[in-house]
Amino acid sequence: MQPAEQSGPGTSPRDAPSVLVPVSHFWYVSHAYRDDMERIEKENGVRIEAEVKVRIEADRTNPGAGKALAEFSSLVRKCAGGSASTEDPLVDAGLTMEGRHWGLLSTSYSERIDQIKEKFAVSFHESGVTGGKVTVKARSRRSDGRRSMESHAVRALLRLCQEAVLPLPRQSAAGLGGESEGAAGGPASDGQSGCGAADADDDCPICKDKISDKKRLQCKHEFCEDCLTQSVRHMGHVCPVCRDVFGVMEGDQPEGQMSGSLDPAPLPGFPDCGTIVIAYWIPTGRQSGKHPNPGTFYPSLYREAYLPDSREGRDVYRLLTRAFQQKLVFTVGASRTTGMDNQVTWNDIHHKTSRSGGAENFGYPDAGYLSRVREELKAKGIE
Structure with missing residues (x-):
């Protein structure tokens, strides 16, 4: 929703259809209902913009500003007037999951959880219940x-859990935890607390219970062993505590x-x-099960x-060659x-794609580049 350079045919910014909306409400709608906002813009050929008031501008080929204004006004009334999201039962009930899975989630996906906290201005509080x-x-x-905001934060956390394929209890319509559902290909819960019977004096950093079938990394x-197996499935061969690569x-x-x-x-x-001069060539292909949209084509690169x-x-x-052989240089997204x-797209291994222009233009000179890469x-375990 960037500022428009031009208005619709015969419409100046001053005359464009608009609706008065409190700034706090617009912030909330544009973040919590981003998909709805994008749909309204796309279907009606408009851009929804906000200054002190919300202005809707039609493009030159599809002047649907009036209809877009009505839909956007309805959306604002929906959230500001006490929509179902403010009565979300998950806000009171919370998300219930195995303790070991929350330990893995909060350890391996801590940055994603921090992003949710920052976006919705919330904190997450955990409390123990029976059965581990x-x-x-x-x-x-x-x-x-x-x-x-609490509702959208807990829903975002739920989506993150599903994305990580962690076994969450089924959430009923009232948001109450039911029986645990095992992750695809992962070990099923045995209904006991933690990871099983204690056979060591130390606690596992993931499940916070006594270590069972101890596995020690380099x-x-x-x-x-069960916790480490799940960690490898979700984040690869990286220690969940110090991020050291093994394997x-x-x-x-x-x-x-x-x-x-x-x-x-x-x-x-x-x-x-x-x-x-390094040349990379990725031909057109279909996404695999490891990619965001399996079966969908991606263009060549x-x-x-x-x-x-x-x-x-x-x-x-030499190191970049190893990284390419281990399929770490590019990804799909x-x-x-x-x-x-x-x-x-590039996969977090920075390359100099220009001969000159300095670091700000992905080029040289950049005295620290070789050591950084x-x-x-x-x-990623390549050294």
Whole structure:
């Protein structure tokens, strides 16, 4: 919802259909009902914009501003007038799950949980219940205690749990926990507290219970075998405590090719050597079960990247080759530059895609780049 450069045919911004909405209500609607907002804009060919008041501008081909205004006004009244979201039973009941699963979620997905807290201005509170389960509730940090924000926060947490394929109890219409539902391919709950009978003096960092069938990683952290197995399924071969990599990580990069060639021209900051030109090619294909939309096509991708043909540059090239072989360089998802879904994108290993322009333009000179990319590769177990 960026400011419009032009108004609809014959309509100035001053004359565009508008509706007076309290700023707090518009903030709430635009965050909590983002999908509805985007649908209204797309179906009616308009953009919904907010200054002191909400203004709706029609485009040149589909002047549906009047209808969009009526739908948006209805949406505002829905949330401001006491909609079902303010009476969400999950706000009071909370989410009930196995204690070990909440431990895994809060450890492995802590950044995502922090994002939910920040977006809806809430905190999560946990309380123990019988049978080794825990109930998690959202509580607003604002003085007015907005239940609507608590509702959307707990629903966002529920979606995160489902995304992580954690076994959550089935939530009834009243939001009460029922029997636990096992994750696909994962171990079923035995109905006992924690991970089973205690056979060690130490507690597992994931389930917070006595360790059963102890597994010790090279970083010296110890876990229940069952807890560690689930952690590997959800976040790969990374220690849930210190993020140290064990075993061999393999990503979801589509099939493709990587090649390297030498160019005698130097890069800025490396006047005494030539340039390694890396070429990546990912042909068009269908997404696999590891990707966001299995069966959906993704378009082809060609990218070039540049390294100095120095001793350190050649070593980084060797490490990048290993990363590509382990399918860690690219992934499939939403493009960070265009916002389009189902695209082949970089996967958190930074590349220099320009020879010049400095760090702000993904180019050289950038004195710290080689050491930074080595750290990124080390975090994925490649060193």
